[in-house]
Amino acid sequence: MAVLVIADHDGAHLRDTTLKVITAAQKLSGDIDVLVYGEASAVAAQAAGAAGVRKVLTAESAELKADIAEAVSALIVSLAGGYDAIAIPATASGKNVAPRIAAALDVSIISDVIDVVAGDTFVHPIYAGNALETVKTADAKKVLTVRPTAFAPVAATGGSAAVEAVAVPAVTLKTRFVSDEKVVSDRPELGAAKVVVSGGRALGSADEFKAVLEPLADKLGAAVGASRAAVDAGYAPNDYQVGQTGKVVAPELYIAVGISGAIQHLAGMKDSKVIVAINKDPEAPIFQVADFGLVEDYKTAVPALLKALG
Amino acid sequence: MKVLVPVKRVLDYNVKVRVKSDQTGVDLANVKMAMNPFDEIAVEEAVRLKEKGTVTEIVAVSIGVAQCEAILRTALAMGADRGLLIETDQDLEPLAVAKVLKAVVAQENPDIVLMGKQAIDGDNNATGQMLSALLDWPQATFASKVEIAGSEALVTREVDGGLQTLGVQLPAVITTDLRLNEPRYASLPNIMKAKKKPLDTKALADYGVDAAARLTVVKVTEPAKRSAGIKVDSADALIANLKTAGVL
Ligand SMILES: Cc1cc2nc3c(=O)[nH]c(=O)nc-3n(C[C@H](O)[C@H](O)[C@H](O)COP(=O)(O)OP(=O)(O)OC[C@H]3O[C@@H](n4cnc5c(N)ncnc54)[C@H](O)[C@@H]3O)c2cc1C
Ligand SMILES: Cc1cc2nc3c(=O)[nH]c(=O)nc-3n(C[C@H](O)[C@H](O)[C@H](O)COP(=O)(O)OP(=O)(O)OC[C@H]3O[C@@H](n4cnc5c(N)ncnc54)[C@H](O)[C@@H]3O)c2cc1C
Numbered sequence: 001m002a003v004l005v006i007a008d009h010d011g012a013h014l015r016d017t018t019l020k021v022i023t024a025a026q027k028l029s030g031d032i033d034v035l036v037y038g039e040a041s042a043v044a045a046q047a048a049g050a051a052g053v054r055k056v057l058t059a060e061s062a063e064l065k066a067d068i069a070e071a072v073s074a075l076i077v078s079l080a081g082g083y084d085a086i087a088i089p090a091t092a093s094g095k096n097v098a099p100r101i102a103a104a105l106d107v108s109i110i111s112d113v114i115d116v117v118a119g120d121t122f123v124h125p126i127y128a129g130n131a132l133e134t135v136k137t138a139d140a141k142k143v144l145t146v147r148p149t150a151f152a153p154v155a156a157t158g159g160s161a162a163v164e165a166v167a168v169p170a171v172t173l174k175t176r177f178v179s180d181e182k183v184v185s186d187r188p189e190l191g192a193a194k195v196v197v198s199g200g201r202a203l204g205s206a207d208e209f210k211a212v213l214e215p216l217a218d219k220l221g222a223a224v225g226a227s228r229a230a231v232d233a234g235y236a237p238n239d240y241q242v243g244q245t246g247k248v249v250a251p252e253l254y255i256a257v258g259i260s261g262a263i264q265h266l267a268g269m270k271d272s273k274v275i276v277a278i279n280k281d282p283e284a285p286i287f288q289v290a291d292f293g294l295v296e297d298y299k300t301a302v303p304a305l306l307k308a309l310g
Numbered sequence: 311m312k313v314l315v316p317v318k319r320v321l322d323y324n325v326k327v328r329v330k331s332d333q334t335g336v337d338l339a340n341v342k343m344a345m346n347p348f349d350e351i352a353v354e355e356a357v358r359l360k361e362k363g364t365v366t367e368i369v370a371v372s373i374g375v376a377q378c379e380a381i382l383r384t385a386l387a388m389g390a391d392r393g394l395l396i397e398t399d400q401d402l403e404p405l406a407v408a409k410v411l412k413a414v415v416a417q418e419n420p421d422i423v424l425m426g427k428q429a430i431d432g433d434n435n436a437t438g439q440m441l442s443a444l445l446d447w448p449q450a451t452f453a454s455k456v457e458i459a460g461s462e463a464l465v466t467r468e469v470d471g472g473l474q475t476l477g478v479q480l481p482a483v484i485t486t487d488l489r490l491n492e493p494r495y496a497s498l499p500n501i502m503k504a505k506k507k508p509l510d511t512k513a514l515a516d517y518g519v520d521a522a523a524r525l526t527v528v529k530v531t532e533p534a535k536r537s538a539g540i541k542v543d544s545a546d547a548l549i550a551n552l553k554t555a556g557v558l
Contacts, residue, residue, distance in 0.1 A: 029313035031544035066468075069439065069449050085471035092470045096451050099404065103443035108405050108524040111434045121528060126433050131336050134528040174448040174479040177462065182472040190475075194378070195557075220558075228488060238454065238468045238489060245428060245488060246346075253557040264323070270536055274557045276548065282541075291539035291552050 001084040001119065002054075006076065007047055008089040008148075011065075013041035013047040016192045017089045019153030024146045025087045026154070027116035028054060033057055033083075034161075037075060038065040040077040044163045051155040055106075056163045064168065066177035067093055067273035073100040074171045078103055079140065090248075092193070102143035109143050110135060114150035128267040132151065132191040148191065148303035149271060150252035183237045193223035195253045198242055198269070202258025202279075202298060211233040212302050213257065219309050225249065225269075227259045243268035257298050261286025278302070311458070311480075312367045313356040314420035316411055317349040317385050319378045320431040333529040336431075347493075348426025350388075351486040354493040355456060356424050357389035364458045367391050369418055373410055374397060379509065385503035387496030393509035396517065404432070406521035408440035413517040415445060420481065422463065427485040442483035450478045454489040464533040490547050 003025040008017040018034065025032050033055045034047045040058035057079065063071035066306060071301045076097070086101065088094040090112050102109040114132070115123035121136045122144065190196065203209040209230065216257045217224050226236035228243060242249055244267035254272035259265060261277070263286055269275070270289055275288035281298045287293045294301055322342040323328065330337050345353075359365040370385035371394040372378040382393035396410060415423065428435040441451035450456075450465035454473065457464040458480075466475045468487045478484075496504070514521060542548045552558040 008334075028362065053367060067444075067474075073443065077444075082430055092468065094454060095435045095470075096439065096449075099439035100443040100449065102436075103405060103408060103440035106405075108403050109434065109436045109440070111436060117528075125322070125533070126530075127327040127336055127431055128433065129533060131329045131530050132531050132533050135525040136528050138524050138526075146356050159426065165449075174482070175450075176477040178471070178475040180474050200366070201452075237472060238487075239470065239472050241488075244430065244433065253552065263326075274552065274555050275536075276552070287541070288538045289536045291555070293539065293541045294543075294545070294548055301545060308545045308549045 001029040002033065002082060003029045003085045003087055004076070004079060005032055005034045006086070006088045006094065007034050007036040007043060008091055008094070009036060009043040010044050014043050015189070015244045016153055017091065017148040018043040018047065019050055019156060020148040020151040021089050021146045022050060022052060022154045023151040023200045024113060024116055025085070026086050028119055032043035035059065035079065037072060038067065046156070048161040048163050049157050049159050049257050051158045053159050053161040056161050057166045058163060059166050059168050061168045062174060068173060068175050068177065069097050069100050070173055070175055071171055072097045074105060076167045077104045078169045079166065083141070085142040088145050095146050098143055098145045105141055105143065107139035107141050108137060109145070110137065110154055111145050112147045113144045114147050128263050129270070130263065133142050146159065147248060150247055183239050187217060187235050188223045189223065190223040190225055190242070190247055190249055194251055195220045196249055196261060197222045197231055197255045197257065198225035198227065199236065199257045200227040200259030201233065203230060203235055206235045212298060215306055216302055218282065219306060227265050256286055257302065259286055260284050261289065311365045311422070312418065312420045313359065313365050313422045313424050314367060314370070314415065314418055315349070315352050315370045315385065316389065316423065316425045316437070317353065317370050317372050317381055317427045318346040318426070319343050319372060320337065320346045321372055322402040323347055323430055329530055329532045331539045332510070333531055335393050335527065335530050336372040344419065345376065346429045348428055348486050350493040351488070351490050352426055353385045353390060354491045355486060356388050358491065359458065360389065369394060369420070371396065371411070371414055372450055373402060373407055382509055383504050384496060386507040386509070387501045388494060395509065395511045396514055397511060398514035400514070400521065402433050402521055403523060403525060404440055405524065406439050406445055406519070407475050409519045410521065411441050411453045411515055412444045413519055422480060423483045425483070425485055427487055431520050438483050438485035445483070448478040448482045450482060451485040453484050454487050454557050456484060456490065520529065
């Protein structure tokens with residue numbers, strides 16, 4: 001049984017998520033290949049160094065770099081014959097393409113795997129993480145998206161896998177890449193940060209969101225997240241949304257500022273090691289999951305926190 | 311231009327989910343059900359395209375139990391023209407739903423299938439992508455903006471790290487994200503009118519699709535509960551506690 005892991009990267013760096021998906025894949029097989037598509041050269045070398053990788057496959061084209069689902073899916077389907085399972089990080093990019101691959105192979109998709117029970121049996125959350133479903137698949141080939149926060153990373157170094165370029169299948173695309181509008185930030189990425197500072201509707205404006213949360217995030221070396229309400233209101237970019245329908249994070253420390261703690265938000269952060277809530281309403285549901293709660297107006301609490309941090 | 315909007319009946323997002331004690335699933339007896347929120351966004355977008363004159367007909371389709379009629383009526387009250395209920399008591403996997411929808415597309419010939427990115431019960435985020443693969447149509451998932459320009463849809467998508475805009479040739483599958491629009495509430499007169507709009511009911515068997523389950527549920531359990539910690543009375547006390555916990 002061999003597993004193909006799809007690498008998560010930004011063209012220059014292999015993300016930690018890839019190393020976590022490899023851990024999940026190791027529960028299926030010892031033969032793990034990693035596919036790096038898009039801008040592959042720098043990242044392929046990093047993937048080859050990861051522990052437990054048998055071979056690194058690379059594929060480059062403009063469409064793959066733009067992450068066009070039809071192109072990515074055609075590539076992975078062309079490689080699928082050599083594998084019993086395909087493990088894809090449950091990122092927006094992975095979720096975009098994984099079901100397309102599964103349907104092309106006429107197999108079911110198993111979304112957001114958080115545990116591998118056996119070669120055909122997996123655990124994944126449903127209902128915003130309020131229930132965990134263990135499913136057993138009858139499909140010979142498995143297509144999974146893996147929730148990275150549920151697995152520890154393999155070592156980033158120590159491996160010495162061979163790197164091999166694969167042919168990119170020709171596809172007539174009916175999709176055209178128009179533009180990208182990426183948020184540039186010097187902060188750690190939300191999915192990988194050890195500390196996350198998140199703001200909610202209470203912040204009231206984009207300026208206030210920045211003015212209050214950024215100094216705190218800077219001091220703690222934290223990534224910044226947000227509730228849906230804050231994103232909907234335009235206080236923070238869409239990419240910041242933590243929750244059932246946004247990003248799932250599990251940092252060492254999660255600080256929720258002016259967030260009520262709706263189940264949809266909790267779904268994205270309740271596996272954090274330590275949760276801090278700052279909210280002026282003592283009845284806010286966020287306190288039911290917080291290790292440390294500070295019932296106070298953020299307008300006084302956050303400056304005091306900054307001062308106490310020195 | 312014709313739009314097909316698949317709508318799913320799910321547990322209302324405000325309802326607290328209870329896992330059954332025999333671990334066979336989630337308790338759905340006597341709980342409030344509603345249209346999947348992402349599908350409301352899809353219906354709203356279709357209606358707005360119709361109001362702009364781009365779209366001429368909106369067909370809403372739901373696959374599930376007889377009670378799905380209620381959410382189809384909601385779609386009709388929001389502005390869809392016609393409803394189609396494909397009745398089954400079976401819990402279909404996304405692949406099976408996609409296969410049924412493919413058969414519906416063959417009959418209805420829509421230019422766009424506009425659907426939710428994710429149903430908030432299964433949380434699979436899969437059906438649209440699967441349908442698009444089966445149809446060999448382009449896909450534009452997680453849409454926060456849709457503009458139709460001739461035979462192309464320009465779709466801004468919520469992706470990792472920000473936004474991406476793609477142009478997809480029609481016909482295409484588009485799935486909705488939260489920021490696409492804010493769905494309207496159906497007005498009372500429109501709710502009354504919706505009762506008279508056409509709604510067809512078919513049986514799943516009418517579509518001759520292999521909807522057999524590939525997955526068996528071994529068990530459904532409750533996640534480990536997190537218990538509330540302590541309240542601290544000052545920023546200084548908070549920092550002290552975080553240092554003790556080893557996270558600062
Ligand atoms: C289909 C669907 C998907 C969703 N997906 C997500 C998701 O992925 N992520 C997500 O976050 N939400 C999601 N939601 C939305 C969710 O239900 C809540 O509406 C949202 O999380 C609320 O955001 P909030 O806590 O910032 O705002 P509110 O609920 O309005 O809470 C604001 C909080 O700030 C406190 N506050 C106010 N002023 C101050 C002050 N001066 N100082 C301190 N505290 C103050 C208040 O006491 C309150 O508790 C989803 C909803 C639906 C229907
Ligand atoms: C073995 C098994 C057991 C199950 N047990 C339960 C259970 O106990 N309770 C339960 O509620 N569900 C159950 N299901 C159903 C399952 O949770 C999902 O609802 C189903 O697999 C579809 O996935 P999804 O809704 O997450 O799809 P997604 O891919 O997240 O849905 C995306 C979009 O597809 C469209 N869509 C999806 N389904 C339909 C539909 N039926 N009609 C019209 N449009 C649709 C909508 O536009 C929706 O927004 C079970 C499924 C299986 C296979």
